[in-house]
Amino acid sequence: MIIGDRLRDLREAKQLSQGDIEKRTGLLRCYLSRVENGHTAPAIETLEKMARALEVPMYQLFYEGEELPEVPKPVTGNGDQWGTSGRAGRYLFKLRRALAQMQPDDRTLLFNVTQRMASRKR
Numbered sequence: 001m002i003i004g005d006r007l008r009d010l011r012e013a014k015q016l017s018q019g020d021i022e023k024r025t026g027l028l029r030c031y032l033s034r035v036e037n038g039h040t041a042p043a044i045e046t047l048e049k050m051a052r053a054l055e056v057p058m059y060q061l062f063y064e065g066e067e068l069p070e071v072p073k074p075v076t077g078n079g080d081q082w083g084t085s086g087r088a089g090r091y092l093f094k095l096r097r098a099l100a101q102m103q104p105d106d107r108t109l110l111f112n113v114t115q116r117m118a119s120r121k122r
Helices: 003-013 018-025 029-036 044-054 086-101 104-119
Strands: none
Touching: 003 029, 003 044, 018 029, 018 044
């Protein structure tokens, strides 16, 4: 499935023009055309705007079935996985909360630095 084809199908099913989507999202009509024709891959934020403009949940941009997709259950181990309990679990919880509060640019910088540090040879 190509996301552009799916977006066009949903737009046409709702009997909306690219101009209507342009007004609802603020995205340029030429950009919408490039996405629908597969010349540009939209960012997640752009897909969120389009889903709101089409008045559909985000999953429908990727899922073609009539019924709701089955939601996978979280993997639960027997406690052998790092971060599932105890001290490591508390640390992981604090780390996730701190990362969520960071600005996207700062988070990207942090990930780049840690990736470089991890890839260094000792």
